Amino acid sequence: MGIDDRAPGRPRSREADAAILDAALELLIERGAVATSIEQVARRAGVTRATVYRRFPDKAQLLIATIEAAYGDPxxxxxxxxxxxxxxxxxxxxxxxxxxxxxxxxxxxxxxxxxxxxxxxxxxxxxxxxxxxxxxxxxxxxxxxxxxxxxxxxxxxxxxxxxxxxxxxxxxxxxxxxxxxxxxxxxxxxxxxxxxxxxxxxxxxxxxxxxxxx
Known part of the structure; x- marks a missing residue:
């Protein structure tokens, strides 16, 4: 099971948030924006694709959140x-x-x-x-x-x-x-x-x- 496989209604996992953003940053630096996919991010973060999509409806918003996190969320x-x-x-x-x-x-x-x-x-x-x-x-x-x-x-x-x-x-x-x-x-x-x-x-x-x- 992924680190965010939870029953409906439970609060979001901060561990899952951090894992998703860390995985997205690693992939973005390694492969670039085009070659980074939500499926790859989910796999590296150890969560389901649905977990990623609940937080970020598309790849652009995921990558923007990733960039902001890398800069310390100014x-x-x-x-x-x-x-x-x-x-x-x-x-x-x-x-x-x-x-x-x-x-x-x-x-x-x-x-x-x-x-x-x-x-x-x-x-x-x-x-x-x-x-x-x-x-x-x-x-x-x-x-x-x-x-x-x-x-x-x-x-x-x-x-x-x-x-x-x-x-x-x-x-x-x-x-x-x-x-x-x-x-x-x-x-x-x-x-x-x-x-x-x-x-x-x-x-x-x-x-x-x-x-x-x-």
Whole structure:
């Protein structure tokens, strides 16, 4: 019998929940979204297919729950204090060998299993992207980015840099190295944690920035 073969009416098994999500994560990393099936997940988790379907009516929702669990089930709208907090969070994810493998599988799923990308964006992605844009806009308003900085473009830039890091950097990279990489990208986009120096300058000249030669 599977670990969730129970009489009708009994409460859900937390052991079954964990086993299903663990099995789905292992299969997703090993085989990718297309090659992972609910039948395979049930077999590896030691439960029936009906047990899986009672929790997740389709594979897209199962995989989204699996991804969320792998990230520690963050809230739909994440609280990001500032750009430094954002950089630390992204660096910790990009420096995790297991999460790096998962992210590469998800990138491939955009083409091979677009349903999961659409479902994730509808359920969670839009809210989280907006939270990140809000962080960039607050930083711009504090003078940490140039006043004409576009938060949409900045988010695209940092997201693209993350995928580039997954493609070219080894999976044993450290959190510190990863954060330096992301910080360098934002520096090129004009990010200055201490803000731009405010000073009187002759008309037609630009204010000096930290790091400019005197």
């Amino acid at each position: 809230p739909p709208t994440q609280e990001i204090r500032d750009v430094e907090h954002l950089l630390t969070g992204w660096a910790s994810i990009l420096a995790s060998p297991r999460l790096r493998r998962l992210l590469r599988r998800l990138y491939g799923a955009i083409e091979d299993f677009p349903e999961i990308a659409r479902a994730y964006q509808r359920m969670l992605g839009q809210q989280r992207d907006q939270a990140r844009r809000n962080v960039f806009e607050r930083a711009r308003d504090r003078g940490q980015f140039p006043p004409d900085t576009d938060s949409d473009v900045l988010l695209d830039l940092l997201t693209g840099a993350g995928w580039q890091h997954l493609a070219i950097q080894p999976d044993n990279c450290t959190v510190e190295d990863t954060e330096r990489f992301l910080r360098a990208v934002l520096h090129q986009a004009g990010y200055r944690p201490d803000g731009y120096r405010q000073q009187l300058v002759p008309q037609g000249q630009q204010p000096a920035r930290p790091g400019d030669k005197e």
